[in-house]
Amino acid sequence: MSGHDSDVARAREVLEAGGLVAIPTETVYGLAALISHAEAVRRIFAVKGRPVDHPLIVHVADVGRARVLSRNWTPAAERLATRFWPGPLTLVVERSRDVDPVVSGGLDTVAIRCPAHSMTLELLRSLSVPVAAPSANRFGRVSPTSARHVLDDLGADVDFVLDGGDCEVGLESTIVDCTVDPVQILRPGAITEEEIRVVLNATAPAAGPSRASGMLESHYAPRCRVVATSDREEARRLSSRPKARLIDAAHDPESAARSLYADLRRCDADGIAEAVVLLPPATGIGLALRDRVLKAAAGR
Numbered sequence: 001m002s003g004h005d006s007d008v009a010r011a012r013e014v015l016e017a018g019g020l021v022a023i024p025t026e027t028v029y030g031l032a033a034l035i036s037h038a039e040a041v042r043r044i045f046a047v048k049g050r051p052v053d054h055p056l057i058v059h060v061a062d063v064g065r066a067r068v069l070s071r072n073w074t075p076a077a078e079r080l081a082t083r084f085w086p087g088p089l090t091l092v093v094e095r096s097r098d099v100d101p102v103v104s105g106g107l108d109t110v111a112i113r114c115p116a117h118s119m120t121l122e123l124l125r126s127l128s129v130p131v132a133a134p135s136a137n138r139f140g141r142v143s144p145t146s147a148r149h150v151l152d153d154l155g156a157d158v159d160f161v162l163d164g165g166d167c168e169v170g171l172e173s174t175i176v177d178c179t180v181d182p183v184q185i186l187r188p189g190a191i192t193e194e195e196i197r198v199v200l201n202a203t204a205p206a207a208g209p210s211r212a213s214g215m216l217e218s219h220y221a222p223r224c225r226v227v228a229t230s231d232r233e234e235a236r237r238l239s240s241r242p243k244a245r246l247i248d249a250a251h252d253p254e255s256a257a258r259s260l261y262a263d264l265r266r267c268d269a270d271g272i273a274e275a276v277v278l279l280p281p282a283t284g285i286g287l288a289l290r291d292r293v294l295k296a297a298a299g300r
């Protein structure tokens, strides 16, 4: 067995014994438990310090395993899953009785996604039930994009960390509510509204107010103050003050998305008081990037 194979085997053992495993995905690391172990799922909420009415995302190996988790798998869900999975897209659908309400915070719906990461896909295929996994950070803090970030945040509270390297996208998945028609984007991510519209052959999906906890004002926050601006001159001026640092998210938004959370964590580690983020235009991944940065900047 290669190192990767034995790590995946170990992750499987820990999950099947009712433990918590941090799993790599293309977006951010997740903190996983088998959905059949209600006690383990409850421990996820406890470890994160997350309110129990904030639903988790169920991670599956393929579309077939998603369909059975819903009592109304819609044509829109089918088309989106078939086109974008494995990938950074989460679908909210009506929950079937196979999904314990503890997973979805007592809601009648459940959020499901199939992550694009070879080790995690191998793990999910080897399990007979899916896992529930929120991002592997304490509630309200910056999401982890490396195994090191998970250990820094959760330490001994996680039973095993499956190290799959740095996350390739770096921002949480796009969430689409498929229980309404037209579908509604609850959280922007790497899969854009434009791409979704093309697949559904639809007019713009509404990106209105959302029920997702990621929409809470003070989410994704580092300890340092975050200031956001679209004005390069202003960014330069603000970041030249003592204990300030510039994060340029405008020059190359894809790469900025990949490194944003690591950059914010580094600001904290280096004792920076103010991270000044130069915002990208609101197109493509820029929309998700702006969303996360503005949330980190909100109310501080």
Ligand code: TXA
Pocket (backbone or CB within 6 Å): 025, 027, 028, 029, 030, 031, 054, 055, 056, 057, 090, 092, 104, 107, 109, 110, 111, 113, 115, 133, 134, 135, 136, 171, 172, 173, 175, 186, 211, 212, 213, 214, 215
């Ligand atoms: O990229 C991702 O989605 C990552 C990786 C680990 O897959 N996961 C993630 O999970 O970001 P978390 O728990 O940090 O955020 C999940 C979001 C929350 O905002 C939650 O409110 C929303 O998904 N959500 C979950 N179930 C929902 C439901 N049934 N209806 C509406 N929103 C839901």
Ligand code: MG
Pocket (backbone or CB within 6 Å): 134, 135, 143
């Ligand atoms: Mg999160």
